[in-house]
Amino acid sequence: MSSALDASALRLQFPILNREVNGKPLVYLDHAASSQKPIAVIEAQREYLMHYHANVHRGVHALSQQATDAFENARTIVQQHIGAAESSEVIWTAGATDAINLVAQTWGRDQIGRGDTIVLTRMEHHANIVPWQMLAEEVGASIEVVDVQDDGTLDAEQLQQKLAQRPKLFAFTHVSNTLGTVNDAQALTALAKSAGAAVLIDGCQAIPHMEVDVQALDCDFYIFSGHKAYGPTGIGVLYGKRELLEAMRPWRGGGEMIDVVSFENGTTYAGLPHKFEAGTPHISGAIALGVALNWLNGIGADAIMDHETMVAAHARKGLSSIEGIRFIGNAPLASGVVSFVVDGTHPYDIGTLLDSQGVAVRTGHHCTQPLMERYGIPGTVRASFGAYNTLQEVDTLVSGTIRAVRMLRD
């Protein structure tokens, strides 16, 4: 097996991958929780702090201009990366969770009322469930859930039934963080739109692994976080169609988001995108996220997807030799995520024993408790892969898991 991407060479760009954990070389297989950062991203943040830190959009002085240029340039990089029509449709947020809450608390409060329906899927991350539950409770709306089938794909028939109820919103994940399932976002969006629903897509697990074109998808909102896409923590993106964003009220008030502030005449707000960016933003985070997306483009979405699919297939093949293993999520189209449980063992035990062998996996419910309930399990062991993972690392995962299971069962 081979792929166009040379992971061994790519790894050299990730300083953290050289370290040891518990006396063993680190094997980092928790990409879906957060990716490690290439040196270009680390340097971009350092460069900013060392040479041109200043507050953006305020000063006439050189540093402020330079910081503002870099900050707004990063917005343009995001725009181009996701195929948005214009850069003012790209709103910086503190992360994906923050972006979803923004939509729920602005667009949601205006558009969703008593008796209205919001459709979600059972494979959503808690971040794409709880903000809607909070909104629904507040305004008296109800939430309908599209189930997943045994293989981890959405129940298409049930989706049709839910959409027939003419919901106000269909919010779904592009790629499942627990199952790896890649949803046909374009088809789902078209279905929802024909039923009159607005569409929000959680793209956290898609952006680091595949090409995304929001105009081709035709979704109303697309959100993702920086830190899962080789960028820093604390920065995320809300994409929204201009007409929707313009109609939305601001959420947080403060500096940056205003036009004129007056005690006598009331306050008027700035236009897009700054209307939603109150306060000093995460400047270095935005700049470094731009660098991360450029870095991703340099490698190419297809090469990354091919590589991760190949690595995941290798992992499944190796792990299949373990008696009593059950893979959770077997969708035909999937990202580089391998989630499993092993009869007679607890995911926590396997994760702990892997950690002591230097292998970082995630165990537990992965912030998808409704999904765990669906499969009747307390959690899974999840190995999730990035562009820098090698087949040798997968072999370490497989031999480590075999050793762990033997210790736990004997």
Next chain:
Amino acid sequence: MSDLLQQRQHEIAEEFEFFEDWMERYEHIIELGKELAPISEDEKLEEHLIRGCQSRVWLLADKDDAGNVKFRADSDAIITKGLAALMVRVLSGLSPAAVAQANLWFIEKIGLDAHLSPTRANGLRSMVQQMKYYGVAFQSQKQV
């Protein structure tokens, strides 16, 4: 501090002294988990569950005739159960006061202190806290 508590901690420290890496330590902890008598299914009640664990941990406490605390514990994860076994071995049979005031230095000595951080999923910290609460509760019972 109770001599029995000191003696038990010294024994455990000695047991763990010769392990060279974490896999060996965990192997032993797993052994201890397997040896710990399970609690019966009908005792695995919500009210005995300890919060803050990725695995489920049940902890039960009673007083014996001499007024000492008897602990029993179980978990659906075997490493967690092994940690519970260590705690039961150290604290069970001590007076409520000794449990409440126990200085559990062995945890650091055998390198398990990293597991005591509040964010660790194994619940060792919650387990220790809950056992001490039982000590305090049984102490005040005596005074009533």
